[in-house]
Amino acid sequence: MEHRQRRENFRKVLASGKCVFPASVFDPISARIAEDLGYEVGMLGGSIASMVVLGAPDLFVLTLTEFAEQARRTCRAGSLPVAVDADHGYGNALSVMRTVEELEAAGVAALTIEDTDLPPRFGQARKETLISIDEGVGKMRAALAARRDASLVIVGRTSAPGLTGVDDAIARCRAYEAAGVDALFVKGVKDRVDLEKICAAVKLPVMLDSPSKELRDLDHLGRTGVRIALQGHTPYLAAVEAIYQTAKALRSGAMPEDLGQLASAARVKELTRGADYDEAVSSFL
Secondary structure (H helix, E strand, O other): OOHHHHEEEEHHHHOOOOOOOEOOOOOOHHHHHHHHHOOOEEEEOOOOOOOOHHOOOOOOOOOOOHHHHHHHHHHOOOOEEEEEEEEOOOOHHHHHHHHHHHHHHHOOOEEEEOOOOOOOOOOOOOOOOOOOOHHHHHHHHHHHOOOOOOOEEEEEEHHHHHHHHHHHHHHHHHHHHHOOOOEEEEEEOOHHHHHHHHHOOOOOOOEOOOOOOOHHHHHHHHHEEEEEOOOOOOOHHHHHHHHHHHHHHOOOOOOOHHHHOOOOOHHHHHOOHHHHHHHHHHHOO
């Protein structure tokens, strides 16, 4: 599928009038699983990419080129529209432009640019802070200017609800909306009252980061203006635990045939698109 079609499909989700939970994806197989299961969109988080690519925690040591390459691998595996967490754009506004160029070429359907002051400054490693609204607007405008395919979704992201309060979150969302972004991503919303205040203050569709149980009602989220609500990165965490426990059991003397919950040969062939390769072998070899 062409990149533009994926992006237009992502825009349809934003315009649908309802909220969906995206699949947390991190590599070609996870993206194919999500697509085969009927997920409307996928989400590649920066923290998960850091673990997958480097085996490192989310401390912003992953480079843009490493992240873009993992995004490319994930997107090329199928036709699932994938949104990616582009953090702070890997630097200032000029770096944001480079980030958009690389991720657009990688085939992503959407990307978020946030207003968190990253990487953490000396002495502030344990304290999350925000850049000024003016600098945030500059980053959003830079992202839009760097975009070559108008269907690519640029999402302005802020952690203000949990750091500086609802009023500042509204001010930032309005500023990014005025700058021209396609959607807004808010992190740290505590309850329905705060969410409703933020959504009522803007006209753009909203993405929500890992909402609490109180905020997981899809009908309420849809009515409020939220179109995509993340659920964390459970699939990757489940995969890590499964690999650990399987390796531990084998190391302790278990036999492969004694282990349960293994992917069948049929499942592996399905997810690796084995039938397509069989056809190619038959046709060309």
